[in-house]
Amino acid sequence: MIGKLTGILCDKNPPEVVIDCHGVGYEVNVPMSTFYNLPALGEKVSLLTHLVVREDAQILYGFSGPAEREAFRLLIKISGVGPRTALGVLSGMSVADLAQAVTLQEAGRLVKVPGIGKKIAERLLLELKGKLGGDIGLFTVHAGDAHGDIQQALLALGYNDKEAAAALKILPADVGVSEGIKLALKALTK
Numbered sequence: 001m002i003g004k005l006t007g008i009l010c011d012k013n014p015p016e017v018v019i020d021c022h023g024v025g026y027e028v029n030v031p032m033s034t035f036y037n038l039p040a041l042g043e044k045v046s047l048l049t050h051l052v053v054r055e056d057a058q059i060l061y062g063f064s065g066p067a068e069r070e071a072f073r074l075l076i077k078i079s080g081v082g083p084r085t086a087l088g089v090l091s092g093m094s095v096a097d098l099a100q101a102v103t104l105q106e107a108g109r110l111v112k113v114p115g116i117g118k119k120i121a122e123r124l125l126l127e128l129k130g131k132l133g134g135d136i137g138l139f140t141v142h143a144g145d146a147h148g149d150i151q152q153a154l155l156a157l158g159y160n161d162k163e164a165a166a167a168l169k170i171l172p173a174d175v176g177v178s179e180g181i182k183l184a185l186k187a188l189t190k
Helices: 068-078 083-092 095-103 107-111 118-128 146-155 161-169 177-189
Strands: 004-013 014-022 024-029 044-053 058-061
Touching: 004 024, 004 068, 014 044, 044 068, 058 068, 058 146, 068 083, 068 095, 068 118, 083 095, 095 107, 095 118, 095 146, 095 161, 107 118, 107 146
Parallel strands: 024 058
Antiparallel strands: 004 014, 004 044, 014 024, 044 058
């Protein structure tokens, strides 16, 4: 219903901010990653939003970008994960880190987020597998262009995300695409 807010930032009280949109102040809950990137009070701000309607409240959640909002929407679809927990996950780790944890099935990284226990972490990994990472395209954010191309080549050859990631770890940082593919294939065939 409300997809985006643009206005003047009136108040910052983590995790809530107030945005004045032509005389109407909207209370918006944001993850800490978005909160830290907000401008100073009195300056213009624009946030993508997600409206949650409950029996006793209507709550707006705000995000700095579409990847963050999409990750939030995927998280709240999971049984046992509400908006507060999803906000906690996005406050505790970036979308790229979450996507990488899901791709590599690393429950230990999720358990480090406050409020996430072992069972919820395992459920997140199971439910988000195949939905987060490739679609959002953030798994290779920290890698160079060559590493991203090498990863795509390995995936196209039928290797899974975990195998491709393991092969990428052993490659030198400055490797070229063709040489990197050769080295990765040698490592994977051993």
